[in-house]
Amino acid sequence: MLHALANPARFLRLMGAIRPYAAAVAVIGLVVGLGWGLLYSPPDYQQGETVRIMYIHVPAAWMAMFIYAAMAVASATALIWRHPVAELAAKASAPVGAAFTLICLITGSLWGKPMWGTWWVWDARLTSMLILFFLYLGYIALWEAFDDPSRAGRAAAILALVGAVNLPIIKFSVDWWNTLHQPASVMTLAGPKIHPDILWPLLITAIGAKGYYVWVLSLRVRAEILQRQARILRFSAATDRRAG
Amino acid sequence: MGGHAAFVWLSFAVAVALLLGLALQSRLGMKAAEREHAEARQEAGRDNEGRRGA
Numbered sequence: 001m002l003h004a005l006a007n008p009a010r011f012l013r014l015m016g017a018i019r020p021y022a023a024a025v026a027v028i029g030l031v032v033g034l035g036w037g038l039l040y041s042p043p044d045y046q047q048g049e050t051v052r053i054m055y056i057h058v059p060a061a062w063m064a065m066f067i068y069a070a071m072a073v074a075s076a077t078a079l080i081w082r083h084p085v086a087e088l089a090a091k092a093s094a095p096v097g098a099a100f101t102l103i104c105l106i107t108g109s110l111w112g113k114p115m116w117g118t119w120w121v122w123d124a125r126l127t128s129m130l131i132l133f134f135l136y137l138g139y140i141a142l143w144e145a146f147d148d149p150s151r152a153g154r155a156a157a158i159l160a161l162v163g164a165v166n167l168p169i170i171k172f173s174v175d176w177w178n179t180l181h182q183p184a185s186v187m188t189l190a191g192p193k194i195h196p197d198i199l200w201p202l203l204i205t206a207i208g209a210k211g212y213y214v215w216v217l218s219l220r221v222r223a224e225i226l227q228r229q230a231r232i233l234r235f236s237a238a239t240d241r242r243a244g
Numbered sequence: 245m246g247g248h249a250a251f252v253w254l255s256f257a258v259a260v261a262l263l264l265g266l267a268l269q270s271r272l273g274m275k276a277a278e279r280e281h282a283e284a285r286q287e288a289g290r291d292n293e294g295r296r297g298a
Binding site: 038049050052053102106107111178226235236 | 254255266272278282284287
């Protein structure tokens with residue numbers, strides 16, 4: 001399976017087939033989930049209407065961590081098996097992950113002001129999430145820092161793997177340290193602790209966000225593969241001209 | 245929506261703007277890459293024809 005996907009043409013065909021379905025899941029999931037959360041779900045007895053921010057904040061936080069984990073797996077695959085498509089998939093994922101992390105940070109801040117009375121605190125969860133955002137930016141910057149794409153890919157892959165240490169720190173920061181951020185209420189061993197009226201729009205938005213990731217990833221990976229093929233075509237044409 | 249409506253609407257607006265912006269930028273990037281690839285193929289094809297012609 002892994003080796004079959006190493007063929008860029010096959011990977012592009014697969015992504016082309018998945019793309020319309022991913023776009024449909026993204027549009028339906030995000031419109032229904034966010035619309036439900038914004039207009040029809042009940043206010044929380046403590047948070048009031050500001051609980052609606054959670055319909056964006058929580059799926060964005062899940063996506064920020066999920067995409068970084070996917071990048072780390074793709075980077076390991078690229079480093080160990082020299083899988084060319086895995087490297088490009090990791091590269092294409094980074095801006096999407098950075099966007100979700102930024103959404104998580106901004107919406108968290110917008111929720112914090114009315115609820116905690118402050119835009120920001122140097123709490124373990126918030127700080128580790130900010131570090132995740134910097135890791136995404138660093139990863140993107142590393143790809144741009146080298147002229148040789150293979151060296152850039154290796155350096156970025158190592159950063160993605162080292163940065164993956166931050167993922168369990170984010171997840172368990174609310175358990176390991178005394179934080180202002182509330183502990184997990186959906187992904188717990190005992191099951192979700194929130195009411196189904198709030199849980200359902202949250203889960204539908206999360207599914208829409210997954211669809212969005214796959215859709216945008218397919219667009220960006222296609223662009224990366226075509227650009228790389230265009231460079232190879234131009235390089236081999238120039239070599240042929242010099243030889244002939 | 246009560247006292248904190250501005251925070252809620254602003255959160256939704258930021259999320260929608262960022263996600264739509266990134267999707268649009270990705271789509272435009274893909275179209276540009278498709279054009280670049282087609283041009284490179286055309287150039288390579290011209291070179292090959294030129295060599296065959298010579």
